[in-house]
Amino acid sequence: xxxxxxLTNMQDVLQTEExxxxxxxxxxxxxxxxxxxxATMAFLEKNFNIKTTMKDYxxxxxxxxxxxxxxx
Amino acid sequence: MTVSSYTHVQISGIxxxxxxxxxxxxxxxxxxxxxxxxxxxxxxxxxxxxxxxxDELTTVTDMAVDAAEKLLTEMSIDRGDxxxxxxxxxxxxxxEPCDACVAHGRLRLKKSCTTLDINLGCSGYIxxxxxAHAFVSTGAFKTCLLLAGDLCAKINDQTNRKVAPVFGxxxxxxxxxxxxxxxxxxxVTGTDGLGWNxxxxxxxxxxxxxxxxxxxxxxxxxxxxxxxxxQGILKGEDVFNFTMDVAPTLLKETMKAAAWDKDDIxxxxxxxxxxxxxENIISKAEIPAExxxxxxxxxxxxxxxxxxxxxxxxxxxxxxxxxxCTFGIGLSWGGAALDLSGMYNGGVSKYITPKNxxxxxxxxxxxxxxxxxxxx
Numbered sequence: 001x002x003x004x005x006x007l008t009n010m011q012d013v014l015q016t017e018e019x020x021x022x023x024x025x026x027x028x029x030x031x032x033x034x035x036x037x038x039a040t041m042a043f044l045e046k047n048f049n050i051k052t053t054m055k056d057y058x059x060x061x062x063x064x065x066x067x068x069x070x071x072x
Numbered sequence: 073m074t075v076s077s078y079t080h081v082q083i084s085g086i087x088x089x090x091x092x093x094x095x096x097x098x099x100x101x102x103x104x105x106x107x108x109x110x111x112x113x114x115x116x117x118x119x120x121x122x123x124x125x126x127d128e129l130t131t132v133t134d135m136a137v138d139a140a141e142k143l144l145t146e147m148s149i150d151r152g153d154x155x156x157x158x159x160x161x162x163x164x165x166x167x168e169p170c171d172a173c174v175a176h177g178r179l180r181l182k183k184s185c186t187t188l189d190i191n192l193g194c195s196g197y198i199x200x201x202x203x204a205h206a207f208v209s210t211g212a213f214k215t216c217l218l219l220a221g222d223l224c225a226k227i228n229d230q231t232n233r234k235v236a237p238v239f240g241x242x243x244x245x246x247x248x249x250x251x252x253x254x255x256x257x258x259x260v261t262g263t264d265g266l267g268w269n270x271x272x273x274x275x276x277x278x279x280x281x282x283x284x285x286x287x288x289x290x291x292x293x294x295x296x297x298x299x300x301x302x303q304g305i306l307k308g309e310d311v312f313n314f315t316m317d318v319a320p321t322l323l324k325e326t327m328k329a330a331a332w333d334k335d336d337i338x339x340x341x342x343x344x345x346x347x348x349x350x351e352n353i354i355s356k357a358e359i360p361a362e363x364x365x366x367x368x369x370x371x372x373x374x375x376x377x378x379x380x381x382x383x384x385x386x387x388x389x390x391x392x393x394x395x396x397c398t399f400g401i402g403l404s405w406g407g408a409a410l411d412l413s414g415m416y417n418g419g420v421s422k423y424i425t426p427k428n429x430x431x432x433x434x435x436x437x438x439x440x441x442x443x444x445x446x447x448x
Binding site for chain 1: 352
């Protein structure tokens, strides 16, 4: 998955119509809720074999932080 | 994970009941800021749909006994044949005695019938089914009635949106019989007791009994969801990680135990925790999605102990080779590979609360008189 595809996939994961970029602040998204956190956990686990915890989500502030977690 | 197998046991019949009252997520637009898009998003992501909720006076024993009465009638089974009663649930009618004894009396079963309760939630149907197999396969017990249920929705505050849309109430009865046929059943089970506090009701037991100073204790999150400590807690993210670690492996181990290929299997009944979790298990375990229902969650929600029984009862086709997969409180998990050929499927019926069900006031009067020794 390249960086472009990651953004498209994240749009689907969060079920948001907002255009995402690496600087998008998670807290600014209406859709950044507990459903999205669980969906992101599943997405990272399935595609990158990366396990995340609530602590990670408190530290991650932007879409770019999630990408970094995924190793992109 | 321990693998065990049992022979000479036939699962003869099963039936689930649901209460009359239900809530559809489409009627709860107010919790989605009256925004249809937000509602549609939650439905798509979590699979929210319909959930049945038992009324204040109804207990898990009421519903499970009703399922048993219906099943015995439909299958023309003589209740005098039942020599083992196992009841798996987590919220008993009374702290003592166990529900299996109460149900034994309600069903007028014979005195030589052995009864026991198993206290487990989401993984519990398999643990109870395995226990039933172990007893019946000896040949000492010929007919087992297995009752299952856990009324989670009834105790939930429906304004607590973290948990309310997830849970629904159902209960079931299953009949297992000793058979001269070999008929093998395989079980794979395990526990991680270090995770005991990941799904927990800390109050109301003997360590922290419910009292005046604990009954109203609550925490409020940023969205204004209030959770009473007495209602218990599920640490979603930890349970999610646990599930993704355990459930896909469990499915593979269970197929391996029975030496079944995924093409041989008619149905994968996976605990309907929510749509997102079930979908992720299916994809990680690489099992055929068309054989692993997800829509049962949208029809009945998460039924805790009874969830996989609801999946079985929701099927309208003949099933032979079936894999069950459960996981949850404990933390604990169980898989089963079962030959269900010839099983009577009683489906899902309504439990109608009897008109003469005693009110809370009547019950308190009854017990006061009972303690005075003045009862009838």
